[in-house]
Amino acid sequence: MKINREILTTAGILIIIAVTPLIFHENSYTMHLLIMSMIWAVAATAWDLLLGYGGIFNLAQVGFFAIGAYATGMASIHLGISPWMGLLLGAVASGLAGVLIGLPCLRLKGIYVALMTLAFFEVIGPLIVVGINLGTGGKAGLFPIPPFRLGSYVFNTDELLPWYYLCLILLAICLFITYKLIHSMLGLSFTALRDSEPFAQSLGINRFKSALVVTAIAAAMTGLIGAFYAHYVVVISPRMLGLDMFLFLLIMIIFGGAARFPGPVIGAFVITFLDDMLRPLDSYRLLAFGALMVIMIMLLPNGLMGLVAKINIPLFGKRDTEAEMLNPDIPKTY
Amino acid sequence: MSLNDLIEILISGITIGLVYFLIAVGFSLIYGVSRVLHLSYGSFFTWGAYLAWIFAVKLNFNYFWVFVLVCPILYIMGMALERFVVRPLRKRDNFDFNVLLAGLGVALFLDYAAQAFFGARTKSLPSLLDGTIQIHDFVFSYQQLTMLAAAVVIAFALWFFLEKTRQGLALGAVAQDPVGARIVGVSLNKVYLLTFGISTILAGSAGILLAPRFFISPLGGWKFLIKALIIVVAGGLGSIRGTLYSAFLLGILEALVGWLFGLLWVMPFWFLALLLILLIKPHGLLGSTADH
Amino acid sequence: MLDVSNLNTFYGQFQALHDLSLTVEDGQMVALFGPNGHGKSTLLKTICGLIEASSGSIKWNNTELAGLSSEKIVQMGVIYIAEDRHLFPEMTVMQNLKMGAFNLSARSSEAETLAYVLDIFPKLKILRNKPASTLSGGEARMLAIGRGIMSKPKFLAIDEPSIGLSPKLREEVFLKINEIRQSGVSILLVEQSSEEVAEMADYLYLMEDGHIVFKGHTNDALKDENIKKIFLGTG
Numbered sequence: 001m002k003i004n005r006e007i008l009t010t011a012g013i014l015i016i017i018a019v020t021p022l023i024f025h026e027n028s029y030t031m032h033l034l035i036m037s038m039i040w041a042v043a044a045t046a047w048d049l050l051l052g053y054g055g056i057f058n059l060a061q062v063g064f065f066a067i068g069a070y071a072t073g074m075a076s077i078h079l080g081i082s083p084w085m086g087l088l089l090g091a092v093a094s095g096l097a098g099v100l101i102g103l104p105c106l107r108l109k110g111i112y113v114a115l116m117t118l119a120f121f122e123v124i125g126p127l128i129v130v131g132i133n134l135g136t137g138g139k140a141g142l143f144p145i146p147p148f149r150l151g152s153y154v155f156n157t158d159e160l161l162p163w164y165y166l167c168l169i170l171l172a173i174c175l176f177i178t179y180k181l182i183h184s185m186l187g188l189s190f191t192a193l194r195d196s197e198p199f200a201q202s203l204g205i206n207r208f209k210s211a212l213v214v215t216a217i218a219a220a221m222t223g224l225i226g227a228f229y230a231h232y233v234v235v236i237s238p239r240m241l242g243l244d245m246f247l248f249l250l251i252m253i254i255f256g257g258a259a260r261f262p263g264p265v266i267g268a269f270v271i272t273f274l275d276d277m278l279r280p281l282d283s284y285r286l287l288a289f290g291a292l293m294v295i296m297i298m299l300l301p302n303g304l305m306g307l308v309a310k311i312n313i314p315l316f317g318k319r320d321t322e323a324e325m326l327n328p329d330i331p332k333t334y
Numbered sequence: 335m336s337l338n339d340l341i342e343i344l345i346s347g348i349t350i351g352l353v354y355f356l357i358a359v360g361f362s363l364i365y366g367v368s369r370v371l372h373l374s375y376g377s378f379f380t381w382g383a384y385l386a387w388i389f390a391v392k393l394n395f396n397y398f399w400v401f402v403l404v405c406p407i408l409y410i411m412g413m414a415l416e417r418f419v420v421r422p423l424r425k426r427d428n429f430d431f432n433v434l435l436a437g438l439g440v441a442l443f444l445d446y447a448a449q450a451f452f453g454a455r456t457k458s459l460p461s462l463l464d465g466t467i468q469i470h471d472f473v474f475s476y477q478q479l480t481m482l483a484a485a486v487v488i489a490f491a492l493w494f495f496l497e498k499t500r501q502g503l504a505l506g507a508v509a510q511d512p513v514g515a516r517i518v519g520v521s522l523n524k525v526y527l528l529t530f531g532i533s534t535i536l537a538g539s540a541g542i543l544l545a546p547r548f549f550i551s552p553l554g555g556w557k558f559l560i561k562a563l564i565i566v567v568a569g570g571l572g573s574i575r576g577t578l579y580s581a582f583l584l585g586i587l588e589a590l591v592g593w594l595f596g597l598l599w600v601m602p603f604w605f606l607a608l609l610l611i612l613l614i615k616p617h618g619l620l621g622s623t624a625d626h
Numbered sequence: 627m628l629d630v631s632n633l634n635t636f637y638g639q640f641q642a643l644h645d646l647s648l649t650v651e652d653g654q655m656v657a658l659f660g661p662n663g664h665g666k667s668t669l670l671k672t673i674c675g676l677i678e679a680s681s682g683s684i685k686w687n688n689t690e691l692a693g694l695s696s697e698k699i700v701q702m703g704v705i706y707i708a709e710d711r712h713l714f715p716e717m718t719v720m721q722n723l724k725m726g727a728f729n730l731s732a733r734s735s736e737a738e739t740l741a742y743v744l745d746i747f748p749k750l751k752i753l754r755n756k757p758a759s760t761l762s763g764g765e766a767r768m769l770a771i772g773r774g775i776m777s778k779p780k781f782l783a784i785d786e787p788s789i790g791l792s793p794k795l796r797e798e799v800f801l802k803i804n805e806i807r808q809s810g811v812s813i814l815l816v817e818q819s820s821e822e823v824a825e826m827a828d829y830l831y832l833m834e835d836g837h838i839v840f841k842g843h844t845n846d847a848l849k850d851e852n853i854k855k856i857f858l859g860t861g
Contacts, residue, residue, distance in 0.1 A: 057371075057434060104612060110430060111571065114371055115563045116608075122560040123605040130598055243553060247442050250435055258431070283454065287446035293439030297432050298422060500728060507714050507725050514712030516676055518777060519700030519729035 009305075010175055010262045017168055021161060031160040035232065037272040038167045042174045042225040044252040044264035046218040049178055052259030054214050057114035060101060060121040061222055062246045064094040068223025069230035069240070070128065073142040076231075078135050083148045087170075087227045094223020095216045102215040107208050125241040141237025145230050155231075163232055170228055174221045175262060181217065182261055244286075248275070251289055254296050257303025266304055335593075338471055343589045349478055351585020352485040353540050357558055358565035358577050359492065360536030366509040366572045367529040370420055371430070373437035375537055376559030377444035380552065382408055382538020383545040384448055387457050397462055397542075404542065405535050412534025413527045415440065420530070421523065441555075449552035456549035459542075481543050488539060495532075496574075505529055509572070564604050568611045570621025579619055583607070627651050628673070628704075628781055628812065633682035633692075635665075635672050642668040644836045646682070648814075650781070650829075655804075655813040657823045660833035666816045667709060669833075670783040673814075674706035675699040686781065701729045703780030709789055709816075711770040715759035719750055722758050722769055726776025735778065743772040746802055764795040771802065781812045788817065800826065824848060 017038070024030045043065055050056040071093035072086030081089070105116040132138030147155040148166070155162050230236050248271060256267025278285040300307060357379065364372045385404045389395045395403065419440060423432045462484070463476035495502040507515040508525045516522065541555070548554070561584075569580035584604055591603045611619060628650040635643040642665045650656045660666050671677045673684055675696035684691040691699050714722055723743065727736040744751045747768045753761065761769060767787060774782060787803065788796040800822050807813050807826075817823050824830060830847050832840040840853065847853050 051431065055431070057430070104609070104616075108616070111365065111371055112567065114434065115567045116612075119560055119564050119567070119605055119608065122556075123601050126598060126601045130602065243442075243445075243556065247438055250438055254435055258435075283446050283449045287443055287450055290439050290441070290443030290446060293442060294419060294436050297436045297439065298419070301426065301428075301432060500724070500733075503717070503721060503725055504728060506717065507728075510714040510716055511712050513676065513708070514714055515725075516696045517674070517700075517706050517708060517712055518725050518773065519697045520725075521695065521697040 006179065006261050010179065010265075013262060013265055014168070014172055014175070017171075018165075021164060025161055028160055031164060033272055033276055034269075035160065035164055035167050037269040038164075038171045039225055039229050039232075040249060040252060040272055041265040041268035042171055043222050044249050044256070044268050045174060045178050045262065046221040046225075047249055048253045048258055048261075048264045049181065049214060049218045051253065053182055053261075054211065055110065056106070056211055056215060057110050058101075058117045058215060058218070059114055059246075060117035060124075061218070061249065062241060063117075063121040063124045064097060064219040064222040065226035065229070065245070066124060066128075066236075066238075066241055067097050068094045068226030069236045070136065070142070071223070072227035073137075073145045073230045073236055074135050076146050077142060077144075083146060083231050086231065087224055090227025090230075091220040091224035094226065095220035097223075098216045098219025099212060102212045106211045106215065121241070121246075125238040128238045128241075137237070139238065141235055141239075142230075143235040145234050145236065147231055147234075157234075167228060167232075170225060171265075174225070175265070177217065177221065179261065181214065247286075247289070247293070251293050251296075253303075254293060255303055257305030260303055260305035263303050263305035270304075339593070342472065343593050344586060345472075345474075346478070347586030347589035348582060349482045349485070349585070350588060351582040352482065352489065353543050354558075354561055354565055354585055355578050355581035356485060356488055356492075356536050356543075357540045358562040358569070358581055359574060360533035360540075361559070361562040362566045362569075362572065362574065362577055363505070363509075363529055363536075364533045365566075367505055368416075368420070368508075368526045369430075371434050371437065372533070373434060373559070374415070374441035374444060375437075375533070375562065376555030376557075377441045377448075378408060378411065378534045378537040378555070379541040379558050380448055380550065380555035381411065381444060382541030383459065383550040383554075384452055384457075385538070386542040386545060387452070387459055387550060390459055391457075400542065401539065404538060408534045408538035409531040412530040412532070415534075416527050416530035420526070445552050445555070452550075452552070454552060456551045456554075458549050459545040461546045462543075477546060481547075484539075484543055488536070492532075492536070501528060560601075561604070564608050566618075568608050568618050570615075570618030573618070573620040576618055576620030580611075627685075627687060628814070629683075629685040630669075630673065631683050631685075633669070633672065633684065634680045635668055635677060636680050637668075642836050643672065643679075646836070646838055648831060648838065648841075650812050650814050652812055653807075653810055654828045655807045655815060655826060656829045656831065657820075657827035658814060658816045658831045658833060659819055659824075662818060664834055665836040666833055667785050668836075670706055670785050670814065670816060673699075673783055674704060676706065697729065700777060701731050703731065703778055705774050705777045705779035705782050707770055707774040707782060707784045707787065709785035709787075711766055713758040713761075713766060713769060713773070716757055718755050718757055719761070719769055720754045722773050723750070723776050726773035727778070729777060732776060732778035736776070739776055739778060743775050746805055747772050763790050764792070764799075767791060767795075767799060768802075771799070771806075775806065779811050782806065782814070784813060784815045786816055786818065788820065797822065 017034070020034060021031065024034070043061065047061040050058045050061070068090030072083065072090045075081045075089055076083055076086050101117060101120050105113050128136045129139050136142070149155070252267035252271045253264045254267070255271055256265065257263030275285070278288065281288065296303065361372060361375050364370055364375070382404060385407055386400050389400045389403055390397065419436050420433055423429055423436060426432065461475070461477040462480040465476045466473050467476065467479070496506060504515065504520045504525055505528065507518070507520055508522060512522060515525070540558070565581050565584055566577055568584065569576035569578070584607060587603060587607055588600050591599050615621070630646060630648045633643055633646040634641065646669065648669070658666055658669070668677060672679050673691065675691065675694055675698070679692045682692065686702060686704055689702065691704065714725060717725065723740060727733055727739065732739065749765060750768060750772055753765060758766065758769060771784070771787065784803065787799050791799060803813065803815065804826055815823055815827065824844060824847070827844050830842060830844055831838055
């Protein structure tokens with residue numbers, strides 16, 4: 001693997017996350033925020049894979065998160081399967097849901113994808129509520145979702161370190177998959193598709209197939225982390241399908257930099273902590289985030305990572321040409 | 335279910351369908367003319383209702399004056415959005431992506447601004463007109479009849495504008511062939527402004543019409559944005575007539591499902607109907623296959 | 627008088643027009659020939675403000691057009707008739723013509739212009755309530771030219787009006803264009819090659835790779851067998 005700026009940044013982030021508990025492990029609130037940041041980092045990165053890199057306006061990502069959470073929640077409560085299997089189940093269930101929603105709309109123009117997935121997303125909540133007889137827990141939610149076990153050790157809320165490192169492992173796996181995907185032929189062909197469909201078609205790239213594969217993988221990663229979330233927070237309800245998470249993930253992507261791997265990871269950490277700091281502002285907090293979102297798009301369209309690229313810190317080495325190819329702000333030639 | 339029930343469901347479905355048509359057609363116009371997927375559209379629905387609440391409840395105006403006062407405010411809000419958020423993005427790469435996300439940001443801002451101003455608790459508007467009227471066996475509320483009449487008037491005004499006036503034709507021209515529109519001297523920027531203004535009026539006035547029936551809440555517009563999306567996709571993107579048909583169809587479905595199973599089941603059924611329609615006609619009821 | 631001087635136009639990195647100069651006197655018909663993809667359409671679009679010029683000037687009766695918006699240019703009577711027509715497919719023939727008179731200086735005399743257009747293209751009268759998308763190639767071409775005239779042109783930039791037409795229709799279209807020119811409109815006409823156009827025109831230009839490679843009066847040009855060969859692809 002060629003060492004480039006993306007790898008250096010990602011490795012740096014993961015190392016910092018790995019050593020942070022040395023300082024904060026006694027502060028369980030900070031530890032909790034860090035775990036939540038990692039959860040959002042996976043969800044935001046997966047979403048950016050579609051939105052930023054793929055140009056696929058899939059707006060149902062939060063739905064896949066919920067599907068992953070409910071798959072493991074329902075299976076571990078009602079069927080008694082192990083939470084570890086639940087993680088896998090969450091990923092598979094969401095991946096399948098991704099294929100199901102992708103099949104009818106990925107052949108169509110981008111706007112149909114956005115409309116259909118948004119409609120799908122909005123319908124999951126009501127479905128969970130009306131599906132109370134199937135064991136969804138209805139409006140009140142599912143409770144309690146059993147914790148992970150490792151030998152005789154049971155994960156618990158008094159000790160966050162095991163949760164923390166488990167989440168870090170999942171984050172590292174997802175970042176690795178994302179990086180590979182972005183740089184594989186699939187990723188390259190995708191960016192070509194986003195930037196020029198006729199050109200990509202002349203290369204013999206089948207947009208539909210690639211789009212379906214990427215959608216499924218992004219959904220599976222989101223479902224995986226959704227499943228982890230369910231076991232971590234113990235109780236899940238349709239309220240997670242509200243607008244908050246939806247918009248926050250997008251703000252994280254924008255803030256870190258869309259199609260600027262691993263920008264959304266940085267965005268996830270910054271926004272999670274910023275949100276916590278702004279909590280005293282109450283409903284003005286979300287108003288401020290809305291304004292921040294618009295201002296970021298207007299003034300800093302490539303986010304924090306775009307800013308870093310502009311400054312071109314020597315530490316990160318020379319601008320990587322391959323990464324450059326994948327970035328959208330290169331002037332188009334006709 | 336008796337015949338009378340059926341007729342009542344039908345009438346209620348057509349009424350609500352026509353109001354949904356107003357919401358959906360505004361969304362569809364913005365997409366058709368300016369290619370913007372306008373995700374803050376629902377927030378203007380909400381703001382229309384809140385503005386009406388200020389004038390009707392706080393300042394005691396009657397509904398005629400409420401419309402006269404609120405529509406220009408909505409028009410200006412829509413134009414401001416186009417001028418200060420959409421237009422600067424249009425000059426840059428990745429317009430679709432940026433405008434989609436900016437729209438979400440604007441929605442978040444407007445919704446929580448509403449919550450900051452008006453509080454998180456729901457508000458209600460008085461009915462458009464009080465009283466009921468009996469025709470044979472049927473009892474209609476004046477509320478429902480005025481809602482129907484107002485929606486018909488707005489829909490007709492829209493039709494007249496789009497088909498019979500030069501500015502309205504210019505909207506259609508830009509939607510059908512933007513280069514052609516520039517060739518005959520239409521200013522795209524002016525048409526975009528006009529479209530955003532008019533569509534915002536449509537969303538907001540639908541908000542006013544529906545507010546006496548549903549409650550007003552800061553995030554209430556999202557439900558109607560989603561409904562507009564489903565109607566537009568089911569009817570065929572870009573086809574106003576298709577939008578009308580699907581709005582009626584889904585309005586009647588809503589009344590029927592609400593009567594049979596309760597309102598909670600409406601959205602699942604709508605989505606099912608959408609999937610069925612797209613399964614049979616991938617571009618919606620009257621969508622053109624060219625718009626692939 | 628239209629006076630283009632030292633015009634440069636780019637598509638991204640690609641330069642489509644190189645330091646191009648060209649003049650159309652009042653009431654003249656100037657023909658611009660050249661192979662496909664060598665910048666002829668780009669020139670017309672740049673003149674009419676559909677594409678932005680990078681440098682150089684386009685003077686119309688001493689007013690600078692470069693940098694003006696297309697709607698201002700249309701209002702001054704500089705009208706483009708596109709090769710790919712750009713009609714409004716869902717509008718009827720009449721609505722398309724009405725859209726032609728969209729600019730303020732054309733609106734006041736819309737009725738008279740319409741009568742004139744229906745007079746030279748009587749077929750459009752019969753088709754008036756049909757959507758533009760249902761017209762045949764020849765009919766759509768007539769409508770495109772008719773819509774151009776509805777804009778009250780003082781200067782018409784016509785892009786390959788004969789493309790895709792049968793020889794008979796071609797001749798008819800050229801006759802109509804000649805009629806329009808006789809009514810006092812200056813015309814810059816682009817074709818790949820055409821003897822009929824060459825004979826109608828007052829002045830000829832030949833374009834290759836974004837450069838003007840020949841210019842001259844029709845009579846002089848047509849006397850020279852070599853030039854005639856290059857121009858018209860015929861002997």
